[in-house]
Amino acid sequence: MIPTKLDGQDDEARADLIERRRCPRCEAPAGSPCRTRVGTVATEYHTGRYDKTALRSGLSVKVPGSRQPGRAWKAGPEVDPGQDLPIDRPGDRVGYARVSLRGQDLAVQVKALTDAGCVKIFQEKISTREAERAEYLAARDSLRPNDILTVTRLDRLGRDMLELIISATDIQASGHRLEILSGPLTGIYDPHGAGKLLFVMLAAMAEIERDFIRERTMDGLAVAAANGKFGGRPRAIDRDTLAIALARRAARESVPSIAKRLGIGRSTLYRTLELHDNGLLALDPAADAAEGGN
Structure with missing residues (x-):
């Protein structure tokens, strides 16, 4: 019988227990330690990997020295996960690309999503101020268990902090994951670890920056008007x-x-x-x- 708690185990036993599951964050296979984005062995196991063997928060498990943390990552021998810790279906990447204006091009986002290995890409040209985004909903509803919804940037999900958090939480609550290809939160969104707090902070910062940009734009227009300069298109008839x-x-x-x-x-x-x-x-x-x- 495989234990369901990490308490009372030494470092090697903890590592063996955690490594019975594939990591949902870095996708290290069962039998291997977690890895970082640059291809080295992580110094700590990602919390999403052991959420069925220990508390999902408030616990940190170091990677033992035998796994050589900080060195180049190599896959270890596959292990039998045991009946009470089944290996999850790996899942597919489903891409979502969006631009706000009809004149904008989706090609850059589509290429990035294709290069990331998305098996299907949903595309739409629609303002984020629209009440409903049909293609986004179709992408979300198409996800099967353990699939990953992949976007190129955080702001492709919504126009403000509330919509971003609701979207990410809704995806995770349905048993799926969110992946962001660029920006400070690059990688797979892990709602049980530090990624949750970072996601909320970045969403708030994005909304604040949007307000700052709007304020700076209005101030610039006011200064230009005071100097006799006015924006807009030139007249077609002089x-x-x-x-x-x-x-x-x-x-x-x-x-x-x-x-x-x-x-x-x-x-x-x-x-x-x-x-x-x-x-x-x-x-x-x-x-x-x-x-x-x-």
């Missing part, structure tokens, strides 16, 4: 062209005919004339500048 169009319209020439002769779009000319008629666009440069024009 003042001279508008003066000609007004004169032709006064002579009862149709707007489509004016637009054709001046080489501008009819809808553009209609909008410009409407702005002028409503007093929102002046021919006088001084008056126009006072309203924030060019």
Whole structure:
């Protein structure tokens, strides 16, 4: 009978017990110690690996010296996990790629997810302010036991701290894992270890940084406006062209005919004339500048 507690065991016995399970974080196979991202033997076992043999928090198990922590990692001989500690199905990586604007390209994310070994990639171009992301929900619902939902960056999951935490927690609660390919939290999200606290902190920092960027942008626009500089697209019709169009319209020439002769779009000319008629666009440069024009 395999014990279910680590208490009272020496270092070697603890290591043997923990190594009966494949590590869900670094994916070290059963019979091998945990490994780091740079390919060396970890100094401590990842907590998600022994959540069925000990308390899932408040316990740290050192890798014994016989496993040579800090040295290049090598797989050890496979072991029989025992009936009460079955080896989990390895699981597949399912990718999710998202951009906010229709004009943005998903190719970079798709390539990164493909290189990471994703067997299927769900893609969508949709603002994070939309109430429901159909492709994200499809990716989440397609996950089988022990599958990994993989994204390129943390912000692909949601627009704020609450949505990020809910998404990650929902994935884990369903028996799945979350993997982030780039950024400070690169790797597989382990909700039982230090990764949980780090995830919350980074999500909060991301939301704060978003607010800082918005505040700095508004301050910059205010300073530019005070100096007589205004953002936005340049006008399609300058003042001279508008003066000609007004004169032709006064002579009862149709707007489509004016637009054709001046080489501008009819809808553009209609909008410009409407702005002028409503007093929102002046021919006088001084008056126009006072309203924030060019």
